[in-house]
Amino acid sequence: MKNPWKLAFLAPPFLLPVAAQAQTQPHNVLLFVADGLRPGMVTPQTAPTMYALEHQGVRFDNTHSMFPTFTTANASAMATGHKLGDTGDFSNTIDAGFQVPGAGKSLTPFLESDPVLGDVDEHFEGDYMNQETVMRAARLAGMSTATIGKLGPALIFDHTSANAETQSVGTTIVVDDSTGTLDKTGKKIGIPLTPEMQQLMTAAGIPLTATPRGANAKAGTFNTPGTLVANGAQQTYFVDVSTKVVLPLFKQRGKPFMMVFWSRDPDGTQHNQGDSLNTLTPGIDGPTSLAAIANADHDLSALLAALKAQGLDKTTDVIITSDHGFSTISKQSKTSFAATQSYGDVVPHFLPVGFVALDIAHGLDMPLLDPDAKYAPVPAGGHPSHGDGLIGGSMDQPKVVVAANGGSDLVYLPDGDPSLAKKVVGILSHEDYVSGLFVSAKLGKIPGTLxxxxxxxxxxxxxxxxxxxxxxxxWSTGCVTPLTCGVENADTGLQQGQGMHGSFSRADTSTIGGATGPDFKTGFVDKAPTSNADIGKTMAYILGLHVPDTGKLVGRVITEAFTGSKTPHWTKGWEVSTTDAEGHKTVVVTQTVGTERYFDAAGYPGRTLGLNAGK
Known part of the structure; x- marks a missing residue:
């Protein structure tokens, strides 16, 4: 009989945690992601379970999201241990380079969708990230694997699982918003449940179709408030699946396991909350957002209790993080052409969704198409439906593609025209809503950019x-702890006063961070810089997996968090661009451990919260 753990121990002994080396098999890993939770909001009152875990085990005190600070981007980093330049998941919405069927044939798909992820995988030879994920490696090593929670990021941890080589290596359990749901034609949207899971869920009285968000999904309109309730019902469903079915199943199997629980709250509620319609205060610090934080904390508590009830707490390492921070949305600008126009669904003089596409199209004097509305021309007095836009050229050969995301946007120049790049940069650097521009080196050096x-x-x-x-x-509204009341201009259909992320503000790049379990220290505060890419590498480390790397933009194993290990040395630095015609220069502030870089904040001095060029 072959040793089922053979693949798990291909890594040389020095790569394994001290505690794991003494085990006959690796410890288990449970990763809990509280989407969009800011570290300053974890207190004994708001999130007692997370606060206790961070203070009884390891608290990561110098955390970093990947920039752009979006969900699928950071999920790709956690899943693979690679940064975005390697995973290619640059934001929630990207230019895919082809018309994506699952996104209504849009060139700019929103990646938080199982069908869309399937389409982009298929287009890019089965793996759009071109990276082995830790969970896939664990599955192929014979371990039990499950990823549960928010649609999109949950699947990313083993997004190629539907094409598993053989059933003999097992199947990753995937349960998300789309589980059991059908499209208009009756076709299943989500990843199918295995017969085993169907049987166990039915026996436990859990429906085979995921509970929808209900009222929590209501974002309101420009003149009506959004939701006033947290995402309780849906997340209770995911907790029930995890605690009543998955963890007991893993206990019965008696094999090491890797499990991810991605809590949509507080992110989903902070986006849609109706506590602050068109005002910057209380913004995302109102009662509805606080209820969402409590909801996520309750879910973690239930998972920890289930581990203990199953007798798995002594053999399971629990890591908690968030994919990014959060800020309150501002829709105001004094320079934007888009803000001077009148729209039927926008507060007068506020920025509409798609303002970047509108301003670039106006500045270039080129027509604008909406890729999310069957490529219809955007008329005068209109704006792109989702913010994305194709500018100039044609539907098949645009000159400029804008992928709107929120606190930052992506601009693509399919022709790679350096002169056009300079024009676009000139248009953007004039706008008061911009704070820093980064340009592909293939387009040459452009003043004011890095x-x-x-x-x-x-x-x-x-x-x-x-x-x-x-x-x-x-910027900040001026509260005692500025990173808990950050504000950002955001290219979104949400309203001023609701929540967003994606910027290079320290309010968006800082995340929660904690760990507990047999491999981790107790009562330890880790002051060294860490990132979501490091979490991917650390999970592989705990599980004893050697995960091959494609590309060199990798995270590090957070060795200092393990018993008997020392904290590494790190340095701080910054990089500054030349000055452009508007007097702007882009600055990025970094920390470095060995060759590993961490990015605190970036932008134009005076326009990015938390930016300090070290001077």
Whole structure:
């Protein structure tokens, strides 16, 4: 009989945790992601379970999201241990380079969708990230694997699982918003449940179709408030699946396991909350957002209790993180052409969704098409439906593609025209909502900008690489802890006063961070810089997996968090561009451990919250 753990121990002994080396098999890993939770909001009152875990085990005190600070981008980093220049998941919405069927044939798909992820995988030879994920490696090593929670990021951890080589290596359990749901033609949208899971869920009285968000999904309109309830019902469903079915199943199997629980809250509620319609205060710090934080904390508590009830707590390492921070949306600008126009669904003089596409199209005097509305021309007095836009050229050969995301946008120049790049940069640098521009080195050096390689966005990615990354202006409303009341201009259909992320503000790049379990220290505060890419490498480390790397933009194993290990040395630094015609220069502030770079904040001095050039 072959040893089922043979693949798990291909890594040389020095790569394994001290505690794991003494085990006959690796410890288990449970990763809990509280989407969009800011570290300053984890207190004994708001999130007692997370607070206790961070203070009883390891608290990561110098955390970093990947920039652009979006969900699928950071899920790709956690899943693979690679930065975005390697994974090619540059933001929630990208230029895919082809018309994506699952996104209504849009060139700019929103990646938080199982069908869309399937389409982009198929287009890029079965793996759009071109990277082995830790969970896939664990599955192929014979371990039990499950990923549960928010649609999109949950599947990313083993997005090629539907094409598993053989059933003999097992199947990753995937349960998300789309589980059991059908499209208008009756076709299943989500990843199918295995017969075993169907049987166990039915026996436990759990429906085979995921509970919808209900009222929590209501974002309101420009003149009506959004939701006033947290995402309780849906997340209770995911917790029930996890605690009543998956963990007991893993206990019964008696094999090491890797499990991810991706909590949509507080992110989903902070986006849609109706506590602050068109006002910057309380913004995302109102009662509805606080209820969402409590909801996520309750879910973690239930998972920890289930581990203990199953007798798995002594053999399971639990890591908690968030994919990014959060800020309150501002829709105001004094320079934008788009803000001077009148729209039927926008507060007068506020920025509409798609303002970047509108301003670039106006500045270039080129027509604008909406890729999310069957490529219809955007008329005068109109705006792109989702913010994305194709500018100039034709539907099949646009001159400029804008992928709107929120606190930052991606701009693609399919022809790679350096002169056009300079024109677009000139248009953007004039706008008061911009704070920093990053440009592909292939387009040459442009005053006021830094190359995208300066922020690790140039690597081995197989998806189209952005030509220009646009960071938006951020500031604070003036609370005692500024990073808990950050504000950002955001290219979104949501309203001023609701929530967004994606910028290079420290309010968006900082995340929660904690760990507990047999491999981790107790009562330890880790002051060294860490990132979501490091989490991917650390999970592989715990599980004893050797995961092959494509590309060199990798995270590090957070060895200092393990018993008997020392904290590494790190340095701080910054990079500054030349000055452009508007008097702007782009600055990025970094920390470095060995060759590993971490990015605190970036943008134009005076326009990015938390930016300090070290002077």
């Amino acid at each position: 190359p995208i390689s300066a922020i690790d966005l140039q690597g081995s990615a197989v998806t189209p690489v952005p030509s220009i990354v646009v960071n938006f202006r951020t």
